[in-house]
Amino acid sequence: MKTAVLLLAHGTPDSVSEIPEYLRNVTGGRPIPDSVIEEVAHRYSLIGHSPLTEITRRQAAMLSEVLSMPVYVGMRNWRPYIADTVKTMRADGVDHVVTLCLAPQNSRTSVGLYRNAAFKEAAGMAIDFIDSWHDHPRLIDAFAERLQAALAKVGRGTIVVFTAHSVPARTISDGDPYEQQAKETAALVALEAGLPDSQWIFAFQSQGMSGGPWTGPTVEDTLRRLKEEGYSSALIQPVGFVCDHVEVLYDIDIGFRDYGSQIGIKTSRTESLNDLPAFILALADLVRKRLERHAGAAHILASP
Numbered sequence: 001m002k003t004a005v006l007l008l009a010h011g012t013p014d015s016v017s018e019i020p021e022y023l024r025n026v027t028g029g030r031p032i033p034d035s036v037i038e039e040v041a042h043r044y045s046l047i048g049h050s051p052l053t054e055i056t057r058r059q060a061a062m063l064s065e066v067l068s069m070p071v072y073v074g075m076r077n078w079r080p081y082i083a084d085t086v087k088t089m090r091a092d093g094v095d096h097v098v099t100l101c102l103a104p105q106n107s108r109t110s111v112g113l114y115r116n117a118a119f120k121e122a123a124g125m126a127i128d129f130i131d132s133w134h135d136h137p138r139l140i141d142a143f144a145e146r147l148q149a150a151l152a153k154v155g156r157g158t159i160v161v162f163t164a165h166s167v168p169a170r171t172i173s174d175g176d177p178y179e180q181q182a183k184e185t186a187a188l189v190a191l192e193a194g195l196p197d198s199q200w201i202f203a204f205q206s207q208g209m210s211g212g213p214w215t216g217p218t219v220e221d222t223l224r225r226l227k228e229e230g231y232s233s234a235l236i237q238p239v240g241f242v243c244d245h246v247e248v249l250y251d252i253d254i255g256f257r258d259y260g261s262q263i264g265i266k267t268s269r270t271e272s273l274n275d276l277p278a279f280i281l282a283l284a285d286l287v288r289k290r291l292e293r294h295a296g297a298a299h300i301l302a303s304p
Contacts, residue, residue: 001095001096001126002092002093002094002095002096003069003094003096003097003098003291004069004070004071004072004089004092004094004096004097004098005060005063005064005067005069005070005071005072005097005098005099005100005287006071006072006073006074006085006086006089006097006098006099006100006118006122007056007059007060007063007071007072007073007074007100007102007283008074008075008076008082008099008100008101008102008114008117008118009052009053009056009073009074009075009076009101009102010052010075010076010077010245011025011052011053011075011076011077011078011079011081012050012052012053012075012077012078012245012246013044013050013078014049014053014078014079016041016044016045018078019037019040019041019044020032020037022077022078023036023037023040025076025077025078026077035209036209039209043246043250043254044246044250046250046254047246047249047250047253047254050244050245050246050249051243051244051245052243052244052245053073053075053078053079055243055244055274055275056073056075056102056243057073058274058275059102059242059243059274059275059279059280059283060072060073062275062277062280063280063283063284063287066280066281066284067284067287067288070092070094072085072088072089073085074086074118076113076114076117082114082117082118082121083117083121086118086121086122086125089122089125090125094125095125095126096125096126096128096294097118097122097125097126097127097128098128098130098287098290098291098294099115099118099122099127099128099129099130100130100133100283100286100287101114101115101130102242102243103240103242104132104133104134104136104139104181104185104239104240104242105132105134105164105177105178105181105182105185105240106131106132106134106177106178106181107167107171107176107177107178108171108176109167109168109171109176109178110165110167110178111131111132115129115131126294128290128291128293128294130286130290132177132181133282133286134181134182134184134185135181135184135185135188136282136285136286138278138279138281138282138285139185139279139282140185140188140189140192141192141278141282142273142276142278142279142282143185143189143192143237143239143270143273144189144192144193145276145278146237146270146271146272146273146276147160147189147193147235147237147270148193149270149271150235150237150268150269150270150271151193151235153268154233154235154268155233157199158199158233158234158235159199159200159201159226159231159233159234159235160190160195160199160200160201160234160235160236160237161200161201161202161203161219161222161223161226161234161235161236161237162185162186162189162190162200162201162202162203162237162238162239163202163203163204163205163219163236163237163238163239163240163252164178164182164185164186164204164205164238164239164240164241165204165205165206165240165241165247166204166205166206166207166208166214166215166216166218167179167204167214167215168208168211168212168213168214168215169212169213169214169215170212171215172215179215182202182204182239182240183202185239185240186200186202186239189237189239201222201226203216203217203218203219203221203222204216204217204218204219205218205219205238205247205251205252205256206247206251219236219256220256220259223256223259223260223263223265223267224263226265227263227264227265231265232264232265232266233265233266233267233268234260234265234266234267234268235267235268235269235270236252236256236267236268236269236270237269237270238252238269238270238272241272242272242273242274242279243272243273243274244272244274248269248272252267252269253269
């Protein structure tokens with residue numbers, strides 16, 4: 001069998017003019033209020049461009065070099081779409097795919113949707129889908145490396161706010177593992193970086209602009225609480241994201257920074273994992289372990 005790796009990510013439009021089409025993909029064609037489209041376009045205009053696609057391609061190229069095997073990139077909501085990438089893989093003769101969603105914590109509202117899309121488009125291929133990897137030691141090492149570097153700049157005693165993308169509250173109430181896994185990632189990073197429990201806190205960011213309640217506490221509420229407790233600065237580390245994109249470059253670098261200035265608490269953030277070699281090694285280890293398991297299963301099936 002010809003084996004390859006498929007990295008899945010959310011996708012991002014290439015220009016502000018493409019945002020309406022992009023948002024229709026995100027919502028599955030459901031109507032979107034004009035106010036939401038305008039706000040998202042405004043945020044993209046302020047950061048200039050979301051580098052998610054370029055960074056994901058770079059991660060794929062580095063992973064391919066480490067593994068000495070082909071690594072493809074497919075996006076759920078924008079080009080290169082998962083369906084188009086799978087067509088390319090078929091044309092290249094790939095029939096076994098180790099598939100990894102670049103979201104460490106598993107939720108049916110995120111990883112579950114990627115999984116469904118991958119299995120739908122890659123029907124007939126042997127798919128090894130990695131559902132969650134929130135506690136992988138090398139991932140924790142990579143986050144801790146970024147955290148320690150940031151603390152060295154802002155002060156080792158700075159309070160740390162770990163974040164992950166919020167999800168609808170109804171998702172968590174139905175037994176979804178996402179909230180627990182996100183908080184576990186944060187706790188493991190804090191432990192690896194040597195932070196006492198009193199020096200870190202967890203919050204959910206980027207709550208949706210429409211619909212019912214979303215999981216909290218919000219970063220804004222958390223910053224306000226820290227200010228009331230006497231803190232003058234906070235370091236934000238998003239442990240639910242593995243590269244720069246609008247939720248990092250706008251929500252944290254602009255939105256939370258400006259909010260912090262308004263209430264008198266200075267905010268900064270850790271550098272995203274992006275193409276950090278330690279992060280690429282984490283991805284490589286995940287793939288290798290899945291390949292070893294696949295080889296073992298094949299051996300069992302082949303035994304008389």
